[in-house]
Amino acid sequence: QKEVEQNSGPLSVPEGAIASLNCTYSDRVSQSFFWYRQYSGKSPELIMSIYSNGDKEDGRFTAQLNKASQYVSLLIRDSQPSDSATYLCAVLTGGGNKLTFGTGTQLKVEL
Amino acid sequence: EAQVTQNPRYLITVTGKKLTVTCSQNMNHEYMSWYRQDPGLGLRQIYYSMNVEVTDKGDVPEGYKVSRKEKRNFPLILESPSPNQTSLYFCASTSGGGQPQHFGDGTRLSIL
Numbered sequence: 001q002k003e004v005e006q007n008s009g010p011l012s013v014p015e016g017a018i019a020s021l022n023c024t025y026s027d028r029v030s031q032s033f034f035w036y037r038q039y040s041g042k043s044p045e046l047i048m049s050i051y052s053n054g055d056k057e058d059g060r061f062t063a064q065l066n067k068a069s070q071y072v073s074l075l076i077r078d079s080q081p082s083d084s085a086t087y088l089c090a091v092l093t094g095g096g097n098k099l100t101f102g103t104g105t106q107l108k109v110e111l
Numbered sequence: 112e113a114q115v116t117q118n119p120r121y122l123i124t125v126t127g128k129k130l131t132v133t134c135s136q137n138m139n140h141e142y143m144s145w146y147r148q149d150p151g152l153g154l155r156q157i158y159y160s161m162n163v164e165v166t167d168k169g170d171v172p173e174g175y176k177v178s179r180k181e182k183r184n185f186p187l188i189l190e191s192p193s194p195n196q197t198s199l200y201f202c203a204s205t206s207g208g209g210q211p212q213h214f215g216d217g218t219r220l221s222i223l
Contacts, residue, residue, distance in 0.1 A: 008151075032209035043201055043214040044154070051209065088154065092209060098169070099144070099203075099212055103153035 003027060004091050006102035014110055019076040021105050023089030026070065032092035033065055035074045037085045038104065044088055048074065079109045113138045117202050117215035124192060125223050132187045132218050134202030142205045143185040144169070144212065145177065147198040154201065160185055161207075192222045 005024045013019045021035075032051055036044035048063040050056045050072065056063045062075040072091075076083055086104040093100050115136045124130055136143065144159040146169075156169030160179040174196055176188040185204075189196060199219050203212040 034211050041199075041217075041219075043217050046211045046213075049211050090212075098156065098159070099205075100156075101146075101154040103151065 003100045004089055004102040006089050006105045008103055009106040010108050011105055012108045012110055013079050017079050019079045019107055021074040021087050023072045023102055024070055025091045027093040030091045030093050033072045034090040035063060036088040038088055039085045081109050084109045115202055115204055115213050115215035117218050121219050123221040126193055127191050130189050130192060134185045135183050136204040140204035140206050142207045144203045145187045146201045149198050194222050197222045
């Protein structure tokens with residue numbers, strides 16, 4: 001079982017719709033969770049950090065964390081073509097010393 | 112401006128010719144890491160450092176060396192590069208304590 005799992009996609013949504021990206025993780029003691037956005041050939045860019053159960057909202061982005069189910073998600077409201085990118089879920093594991101990434105979900109926002 | 116700087120950005124070289132990719136951060140971060148990114152495999156950690164003179168292996172350390180003689184610098188060394196080390200490499204740093212990592216712009220290495 002991979003430590004951090006994401007559906008590779010591509011996930012296609014129409015412009016203006018809500019995009020829902022999901023991630024599961026295996027290390028039950030993980031405490032820190034991150035979503036990064038990566039455009040092709042560019043470096044990962046932090047979108048959201050979440051540390052406690054529930055929802056965290058920042059503009060059009062909402063991160064959701066459920067530690068009991070070992071599940072993290074990212075919702076993007078009013079999706080724009082500029083949101084088309086690969087979204088990486090990252091979990092701090094190994095007692096807090098190691099950041100483990102999922103393989104990423106490719107999002108395509110269509111006009 | 113807070114940043115992580117990698118050099119070179121692009122390099123094409125040949126098998127066996129030693130190379131070093133430099134990484135420098137200006138945020139006084141304790142932790143620094145190197146990752147490689149390959150299609151379908153995502154970002155995998157090569158080595159990380161928790162402080163000056165403290166380094167440890169990540170998931171894919173074979174064929175790589177690192178050093179941390181100064182807090183701001185964390186070079187990645189390929190003593191005898193091979194074609195399977197052709198990849199996109201990222202350096203990252205963080206203050207630790209559950210804080211996110213900041214990434215450099217990446218180095219695309221091609222080993223012929």
